[in-house]
Amino acid sequence: MDIVLASGNKGKIKEFKSYVKEFNILAFTDIMEPFEIVENGKSFKENALIKARAVYKKLKDKNMVVMADDSGISVNILGGKPGIYSARYAGKNATSEQNLDKLIETIREKKLKRTPAFYTAAIAIVSKRGEFCVHGWMYGDIIDEKRGENGFGYDPIFIPLGFQNTLGELGEEVKREFSHRSKALELAKIIIKSFARKK
Numbered sequence: 001m002d003i004v005l006a007s008g009n010k011g012k013i014k015e016f017k018s019y020v021k022e023f024n025i026l027a028f029t030d031i032m033e034p035f036e037i038v039e040n041g042k043s044f045k046e047n048a049l050i051k052a053r054a055v056y057k058k059l060k061d062k063n064m065v066v067m068a069d070d071s072g073i074s075v076n077i078l079g080g081k082p083g084i085y086s087a088r089y090a091g092k093n094a095t096s097e098q099n100l101d102k103l104i105e106t107i108r109e110k111k112l113k114r115t116p117a118f119y120t121a122a123i124a125i126v127s128k129r130g131e132f133c134v135h136g137w138m139y140g141d142i143i144d145e146k147r148g149e150n151g152f153g154y155d156p157i158f159i160p161l162g163f164q165n166t167l168g169e170l171g172e173e174v175k176r177e178f179s180h181r182s183k184a185l186e187l188a189k190i191i192i193k194s195f196a197r198k199k
Contacts, residue, residue, distance in 0.1 A: 005068070044120050125191055142159070
C-alpha cells in the first residue's frame, strides 16, 4: 500500500520511513508539485487534518492513503508555548536552528537551567475510507543548552523522562522506542492495516 506523507520536512520523512517499514512511504512532493498549505487550525489535530485533506484532494489516485503529522513541544512554564507554533516560533520562515535558539533564550530569560516540557504528535489519516486522527506524547524536561547532534528540531535540548541525555545525544533506536511520533504511528498503523484487510 502506498502512503503519501503530507510533509516536506526531511527529518519527519526519514522518521516515518524508519517507523513504518511495512508500507511504501512517499513524500507528497514526490508525486505532485509542491504547494503551500495554510495551517490555521487551533490544535495539532486540526492542523494535521488540514494538511492531509489538502494533499488528498490533489491526489489522482484516490486509493492512496494520506498521512500528515503535526507536532511540537510545549513548555509548562510558558503556558504550553510554543505548542502548535513550534515550527515557526522564531517567525514565519524561521529555521529549526532559529526556533531552537529562541526557546533556549526564553528559558534563560526565566533564569532556568531545566524545566518540564512535553512533545505532542497528532497524525491524521485521510483516505476513501474516511478521516482519522491519533495522538502520541513524550514527557520530560528541556535544558538551556544544546547537547548532541542526533534528531532534529528541539531534540538537542529535550531530556525524556527517566533519562539523563537529550534526544540529540540518544541514538535513533532508543528514541524510536518511546517518542511521541512512534506512539502515534503505532496507533496509525492499526488503522491503515485495517484498510488492507477490507480490500
